[in-house]
Amino acid sequence: MVLCRNCKFWERIDKNDENYIFWNMELEKFIVPSHIGRCLNEKFIYAGDLMDWSDVDLDGFGYIDTEGRDAYFGTGGLFGCIHGELRDTALDINDFNE
Numbered sequence: 001m002v003l004c005r006n007c008k009f010w011e012r013i014d015k016n017d018e019n020y021i022f023w024n025m026e027l028e029k030f031i032v033p034s035h036i037g038r039c040l041n042e043k044f045i046y047a048g049d050l051m052d053w054s055d056v057d058l059d060g061f062g063y064i065d066t067e068g069r070d071a072y073f074g075t076g077g078l079f080g081c082i083h084g085e086l087r088d089t090a091l092d093i094n095d096f097n098e
Helices: 093-097
Strands: 010-012 022-024 029-031 036-039 044-046 061-063
Parallel strands (some): 044 061
Antiparallel strands (some): 010 036, 022 029
16 A cells, blocks of 8 residues: 555645635634645546446545536545555655645
8 A cells, every 4th residue: 555645646735726725713714734635546536426336446436426516535645545656756744734
């Protein structure tokens, strides 16, 4: 298993990406947490709003949106999976506390 932060398929979410922004009640402002990223591996399948799971492999991950809008998911840098492939340079976990 490879941790997301060490995987070539994972990228951190840009702090200005409005698709991942949320209201932080403690800080009283909208933020994108610095430890959140997205997986670009082809094993992650958006099954659409029709709940069509036929394209999801036995070892894959499928996600849907039942309201017909875009669906998003994020993972923390310490999440990992069996499909990870090591990137050339691992991200420093200390960078996740910005």
